[in-house]
Amino acid sequence: MEKTTCIIVGAGPAGSACALSLARKGIETVLLERGRTPGEKNVSSFVLFIKELKRLVPECMDELELERNIVRSDQIILSDDDVKTITSFNYKHIRNPVTFSAFRRKFDAWFAKKASMAGAELITGMTVTDLIIDNGRVIGVKVGDEELYADVVVGADGYHSKVAERSGLNPVLDPGQCLLSVKEVLNLPAEVINDRFQLTDGLGAELGLWNYDVNNFKSGTGTLYTNTDSISIAAFASVADLKNKNMKLHAYLEKFKQHPYINALIKDGTLREYQAHILSNGGRIAPEKLYGDGVLLCGEAGAIMDTMSGMGVPTCIVSGMMAAETIEMAVKKRDFSAGTLKNYLKYLDSTSLLDMVYESSKVGEYWDGAGKDEMPDDIKAVADCYNKWWDVDYMSKDYYPLMANLFFKIGKHFMPKILRWPLGAAIKITSLYSKTCEKIKSKIRSRYYEWKKQYDG
Amino acid sequence: MSGKNNMTVDEKMATVKIKIDKEAHITVKKEFCKKCTTRTCLIICTAENYKWDEERVELIFNYEGCLECGACRLICPEGAIDWSYPKQGCGVKFRFG
Numbered sequence: 240m241e242k243t244t245c246i247i248v249g250a251g252p253a254g255s256a257c258a259l260s261l262a263r264k265g266i267e268t269v270l271l272e273r274g275r276t277p278g279e280k281n282v283s284s285f286v287l288f289i290k291e292l293k294r295l296v297p298e299c300m301d302e303l304e305l306e307r308n309i310v311r312s313d314q315i316i317l318s319d320d321d322v323k324t325i326t327s328f329n330y331k332h333i334r335n336p337v338t339f340s341a342f343r344r345k346f347d348a349w350f351a352k353k354a355s356m357a358g359a360e361l362i363t364g365m366t367v368t369d370l371i372i373d374n375g376r377v378i379g380v381k382v383g384d385e386e387l388y389a390d391v392v393v394g395a396d397g398y399h400s401k402v403a404e405r406s407g408l409n410p411v412l413d414p415g416q417c418l419l420s421v422k423e424v425l426n427l428p429a430e431v432i433n434d435r436f437q438l439t440d441g442l443g444a445e446l447g448l449w450n451y452d453v454n455n456f457k458s459g460t461g462t463l464y465t466n467t468d469s470i471s472i473a474a475f476a477s478v479a480d481l482k483n484k485n486m487k488l489h490a491y492l493e494k495f496k497q498h499p500y501i502n503a504l505i506k507d508g509t510l511r512e513y514q515a516h517i518l519s520n521g522g523r524i525a526p527e528k529l530y531g532d533g534v535l536l537c538g539e540a541g542a543i544m545d546t547m548s549g550m551g552v553p554t555c556i557v558s559g560m561m562a563a564e565t566i567e568m569a570v571k572k573r574d575f576s577a578g579t580l581k582n583y584l585k586y587l588d589s590t591s592l593l594d595m596v597y598e599s600s601k602v603g604e605y606w607d608g609a610g611k612d613e614m615p616d617d618i619k620a621v622a623d624c625y626n627k628w629w630d631v632d633y634m635s636k637d638y639y640p641l642m643a644n645l646f647f648k649i650g651k652h653f654m655p656k657i658l659r660w661p662l663g664a665a666i667k668i669t670s671l672y673s674k675t676c677e678k679i680k681s682k683i684r685s686r687y688y689e690w691k692k693q694y695d696g
Numbered sequence: 697m698s699g700k701n702n703m704t705v706d707e708k709m710a711t712v713k714i715k716i717d718k719e720a721h722i723t724v725k726k727e728f729c730k731k732c733t734t735r736t737c738l739i740i741c742t743a744e745n746y747k748w749d750e751e752r753v754e755l756i757f758n759y760e761g762c763l764e765c766g767a768c769r770l771i772c773p774e775g776a777i778d779w780s781y782p783k784q785g786c787g788v789k790f791r792f793g
């Protein structure tokens with residue numbers, strides 16, 4: 240009987256982040272991926288936010304093969320004879336790039352290789368078909384007839400998660416909780432792209448497409464962005480919505496492509512590849528469903544997804560890192576029960592991830608098609624909300640106020656009098672400063688709720 | 697590769713690399729489809745793998761040309777579609793996903 244400490248199912252961003260973190264901690268890890276090469280099964284509209292990745296792999300910028308540094312984001316409301324655009328150009332991100340277009344096939348393969356070089360055992364071409372469960376406790380996985388045992392199994396296997404399904408953590412998927420996407424990659428020479436999008440080599444643009452009405456179907460969205468010598472264009476819509484409105488998503492994408500405004504941008508582009516994928520539209524899994532006896536869910540398997548911005552990759556990476564912290568703790572305690580693995584929530588909570596996911600998941604409701612196929616006319620609101628995500632940092636959370644207060648209250652009794660006053664003042668100032676930060680953050684939050692109300696109204 | 701507008705889905709699918717599994721990863725209980733009034737699978741599949749054969753009065757599908765999004769599995773009102781990922785290393789291989 241083959242047994243290891245941790246089996247991770249799925250070498251996407253969540254799985255590889257978890258495997259890399261575990262391997263660095265010296266914990267025996269097996270990473271199973273169904274593709275023959277990591278990434279070949281995966282599709283993103285892929286604008287990669289690099290911040291979270293940089294924490295894990297500081298050298299990533301030197302090693303990754305990226306397409307273009309996305310510095311411009313245009314949010315567009317399309318109608319047959321009108322186009323309303325809000326553009327934001329982020330000069331800051333030329334100096335300090337955070338967003339890139341990239342292909343998953345290269346990105347995922349690189350990331351998984353990083354994990355395997357750090358010591359995780361990566362096995363590709365392995366489709367996990369079931370879990371081995373003993374007395375309600377997950378003790379391993381099945382790959383066809385083969386069985387592999389582990390102290391803990393991490394489900395990082397994306398939307399159609401076998402681990403979530405078979406462990407009972409998320410047994411049934413709801414078509415209202417996911418978006419179908421269809422995407423085309425169109426070849427175009429780099430100079431033509433630079434010309435049409437007013438870019439220079441290496442810099443890229445992204446367009447968010449909203450509210451386009453095709454036969455009364457308006458709840459689809461779209462994205463178009465530049466790669467080095469190709470353009471990717473994708474359409475998204477809730478599966479439930481497409482079903483209710485009898486709409487073919489690929490026909491909807493075709494309409495986007497034929498719109499004169501879009502057509503001028505993609506004209507003469509030849510199809511390089513046609514793709515489809517499904518993604519979660521937000522955190523509908525309750526936190527207590529992210530862990531069980533001998534099992535944890537990360538990334539999209541646990542619906543840890545920032546629906547608001549459509550960003551899954553950074554959030555998935557952070558959740559993989561936090562799962563690794565939890566497993567390290569479990570290894571030290573030699574206890575892999577739900578009671579110990581519950582600490583996953585604490586680790587997630589030490590980042591801003593869960594807050595972010597749950598706030599942003601509310602946006603998912605608008606894609607449910609519960610009669611809300613109107614997007615707000617005020618495109619500015621969309622753009623504002625959208626663009627603020629460029630600066631989101633899923634990892635950080637301010638603990639200053641708490642720590643400072645504690646220190647101030649307890650610590651001062653042990654301090655020589657001369658030191659008390661200046662130190663106290665310094666702490667007060669930092670704490671005030673971070674309180675202001677909190678205030679700003681909560682302002683941003685309330686702006687988001689206002690925006691949400693507009694949606695609702 | 698084609699630059700023309702309005703390519704058919706079949707033409708688009710020609711750009712996708714797929715290693716065909718000998719075993720089908722999709723099975724359909726076709727007798728259920730006869731009762732089905734919505735036939736959402738025909739709409740949801742971006743590869744247009746599901747078709748209704750009027751003459752034979754049955755659903756025909758082609759698991760080989762599957763993009764593996766899994767949407768069909770979520771929407772079948774009759775629960776007739778059994779969909780899972782293709783086994784070891786088979787199926788779609790995106791190069792620019």
Ligand SMILES: Cc1cc2nc3c(=O)[nH]c(=O)nc-3n(C[C@H](O)[C@H](O)[C@H](O)COP(=O)(O)OP(=O)(O)OC[C@H]3O[C@@H](n4cnc5c(N)ncnc54)[C@H](O)[C@@H]3O)c2cc1C
Pocket residue numbers: 248249250251252253254271272273274277278280281282283284285286287288365366367368395396397398399400401420421422473516517518537538539540544549550551552553555781
């Ligand atoms: C069209 C589209 C556009 C998107 N655009 C963006 C974007 O611009 N920016 C962004 O940040 N996010 C984007 N996302 C979201 C992002 O792609 C996902 O949230 C993210 O990839 C999820 O990461 P993950 O590691 O949880 O799962 P995945 O990336 O889905 O990885 C899961 C891995 O598990 C493997 N697997 C699945 N089942 C099994 C099994 N049974 N056995 C073995 N292996 C298995 C899969 O092959 C895959 O490699 C987009 C998604 C889509 C579909």
